[in-house]
Structures are given as structure tokens and as C-alpha cells.
Amino acid sequence: MDDIAKAAYDALVTEKNLNTDHFVLGPQLYSYDEVSFSPSSLRQPMTPKRQAAALLSKVLGRNITHKRISPEESTAVFESLGIQSDYASLLTSIALQITSGEEEALFTDKKGIIGEKKLQDYFEANKELWAKK
Numbered sequence: 001m002d003d004i005a006k007a008a009y010d011a012l013v014t015e016k017n018l019n020t021d022h023f024v025l026g027p028q029l030y031s032y033d034e035v036s037f038s039p040s041s042l043r044q045p046m047t048p049k050r051q052a053a054a055l056l057s058k059v060l061g062r063n064i065t066h067k068r069i070s071p072e073e074s075t076a077v078f079e080s081l082g083i084q085s086d087y088a089s090l091l092t093s094i095a096l097q098i099t100s101g102e103e104e105a106l107f108t109d110k111k112g113i114i115g116e117k118k119l120q121d122y123f124e125a126n127k128e129l130w131a132k133k
Helices: 002-013 052-060 071-080 085-099 102-107 119-125
Strands: 023-025 112-114
Touching: 052 119, 071 085
Parallel strands: 023 112
Antiparallel strands: none
16 A cells, blocks of 8 residues: 555656556566455466465465356356446456456556565555454
């Protein structure tokens, strides 16, 4: 959140009007499979480079696992959350595009603002969100 706040502040106080969209990104790029938060963890194979489930397991001191689901299951999960069918399908479609690597281009885009906070920092600062009560 600090990185987002800094990007917003910088945009507000700049002398030159940016007049464009910007993407606020963390310093590391994770796939849905690596992060394992989204109901849209779809078709890409797991890569060992930065597995967030393992990171979160380490922070919490318990085993966190990830289950990859199909596009149909993803759409059904969105619908179970009360999202209309057409929009649920659109969200799944976007997730498939991200999974195929389309989001990686944002890291080299001039509109990308790369933050400093790493995912492990976020997990450490917010571990009570996932702690068993």
C-alpha cells in the first residue's frame, strides 16, 4: 500500500500533467499459480522461482497449498460469489491472458511504476489475515 500511496502522491505533485494511466507493480512478478490467491489459477505449470504458497507457509509456520483449477471452475467460483455469468467469464478470460504472460509486458512499459515492497514483506506485515483463530 505504501508503494501505491507514493505513486499517487508523485502523480499529484508533479509539475507536468501525466494525463495517462499508470500501472503500479511490485518488484517481483508472480503468476496466479505462484501467488495462489485467485480463483483463476489456471493452466500454466508451476515454476519453482518464487512460489508464494511456500513463502506464506514460511511466514505462518504451517503448510499452505495451492490447487490449480480449470477455466470452467474459475467461472463457477466467480458466479458463486454473486458475479453475473458474463462478467465471470470475462474475468476468467482476463486471468487466462495474464496466465499466458501478457502482464509481463507491464514491467518494461513506460507506464509501469515499480514499487519496493516485496510479497514476503506484505505477508509478514499482514500475517494475521491468514492466521488460524
